[in-house]
Amino acid sequence: MKSNDWLHGFRHSSPYINAHRGRTVVLTIPGDAIEHGNFINIIHDIVLLSSLGVKLVVAFGARPQIQARLDGAGVESTFARGLRITPEQHLPMVMEAIGGLRAYLESQLSMGLVNSPMHNARIRVSSGNYVAARPVGVLDGIDFGHTGKVRRIDVAGIEKLLELGNIVLLPPLGYSPTGDVFNLSYEDVGSQVAAALQAEKLIVFIDDQGLLEEDGSLIRELSARQASERLAAGAVTGHDASLLRAACDACVKGVRRAHIISYVDDGALLEEMFTRDGSGTLVSGDNYEQIRQARVEDIGGILELIQPLEEQGILVRRSREMLETEIDRFVVAERDGTIVGCAALYSYPEEESGELSCFAVDPSYRRAGRGDEILAMVEKLARTQGLRKLFVLTTQTEHWFRERGFQTSTVQSLPGPKLASYNTQRNSKVFYKPL
Template sequence: MNTPFSFVDWFRHSSPYINAHRGRTFVVLIEGEAMEGSRGESLIQDLALLHTLGVHLVVVFGIRSQVHRALENDGLQPVRHQGRWVADDTIMARVERVAAEQRLWLEARLSLGLPNTPLHGIELTTVSGNLVMAKPLGVREGVDFQRSGEVRRVRAAGIRAQLEQRVLVLLPPLGFSSTGEVFDLDAAEVAQQAAVALKADKLILLGEADGLRDSEDQLLRQMSPSEAAPLLAGEDPESELARHLGIACQAALHGVARTHLLSWRDPDALLGELFTRDGIGTMITQHRYEQLRAAEIGDIGGLLELLEPLERNGMLVPRSRERLEHEVDDYVVIDRDGMIIGCAALHRFADARVGELACVAVHPEYRSGARGERLLAEVERLAKREGLDNLFALTTHTTHWFLEHGFALASFEALPPLRRDAYNHARKSKVLVKPL
């Protein structure tokens, strides 16, 4: 943000998300590296801000890096198998100590309220406890994992009761058994199981990587579990990214609406992902964040907002609300998280077996993703399904775009009679036709 005005503009655009997130349940995983040195301070402040905005927060904290350092200092080298270490009593003593220290550090930071700190005036209550039940990993491929365990169940009712009282819940990577034992757990698994048990609205995984990238190193903003599966297969199974991606896919398949992969290295990642339309990291979801669909009557306001600038500069013929409501069944739209960022219409002239491709529009900020081509392909699909032989379009500004997509210039007489009668000769629109 370079000026106060750009901040105000950002704040205005974030207001729908502030309202949408209020009362929602977010499970946030913070890996141990994120809290070392001074790195954890800004994260703590962002979590406190989310709390004040009415978000119900469950924070799972990792301790792997801190435990590694404690073991190295004591000259201990744990046995590793299948991506986990064997937690014998000696290892487990360090795990329990570090988990307690880390929990106390977090509670202290979340209690900070000095006048010169971002948490001034915020009273934030935290709670932790035996909220995750565990069972031992047991013996696998001849290796006894001893006190390394996996989640048996999450006490969702107890956590919800705390959240309803505006309490922030802290979950360490530890679990408790009915026999009174404590087990070392994978923090990412705790986060995933908690999100599923709580039917959380979001699972947020803060790790080293800023998300998933394609072969050209471009950040992938959104993926479904099936789309992410090939990338998961290509990752080192013991890497943090593979672990997070696997957890994200499992969470999506078990009902968590959205899982976000973010980097703790970016101090703006958490708030940037939650309060901007495009986000900063990668989101794994079963439900499309951006979808091409038939228009509905509730889209009229969004269509008017999208079309008005293009009508003002003469690219499109002005359309009234009444006209759009009357013709809404002719439109397809691209909906990006509740915002209409693209549209096109197919007006049918069934007697002539032709259709008019009209009102093709894409929001200026989203014109780099071949969305116009997607709209054209959908209109062509609908036209073919209805047995139309040709598409025609009228344009004053974008003749070359239509030519590049298979249309050819045609005469005024190529229009069906009803469309010739409604033609605005003052605009002198070019006529283009594409056979189907």
């Protein structure tokens, strides 16, 4: 019998395709990845993303290629603070290595063989002087020469190319108003570009499945704050620390998500973009980490948020005493000390279902995706409790829930205890969502 696994996966990828269309994603690819056997598959996946309407910026590194060029010339290269020192006499060889790699990447992204996934893709690749740089200077008495740091990003120039459907290719080079060229860290370029463009995602490629704990298990998720704490404690070292710092810096500056994924595993990029659980390690920005379990001191903020909705008859009235009793069921969205959203999860373990209740978002934040983030948090909590479906009773927000995968159901489908307390006067509609 023919397997239809691909059909199921393809259909379930459509919400992610729609969500990413027109959004900007920055990819940072190390020179080691470009030399790996799986890189051709990454090229195919990049082209697929571009074909689906994702705006792509690719910042690439060239450390092994530069090292090979210097070794070939019999020149010794030195490092300090994790950066290559670039004397003026080394700069032509550095530029030669990076220029050759840039031409190679452009050629790979231009393939269109009939028997390849890139047939008829017709991808345009653009590059240029979009990164202004300054010298690192002298640190600890060491002159870093033409090693530089990102100073400014030409946001308007990059965005114009992205609007034309081009993939923007950024080498690890920066330029100064004086005409000098600087050798840059590709992680710095990727992080700074993602922040300047306010990209939806920063994708950081690594030679492992993601960041790992000491026991070798994958770290699935970190907030920007947790990432900073790990870096400060020295829990992440070497090149991994540079990558995590780049991801963390981007999130602090407004990028919503950074993902550290494998360049070795075939399909890791597509898995991250088009599946619910993704791949690798997620580093999330401030908006994400503000969704948390509610505490007793949040009750005043919750009441202030839900009372207008109770007065309109949208939510069932809850007293302060009830909230105090049930506060452990709530999650809240907090911004600058203010509760801007909340929801409660009531579990019915015998039916393996849970009720999403008291769902409210401050009107000022409804267009910022806060409701989706709260819903994602509740769904995550429900799955950790072993629940297989989520239901909601609503009188006025039917379409919002339907757009997020909830399906129409009947009152009779409610769990027994909930059915017994159903208020026929409110005549709420019932919607279910499988988890």
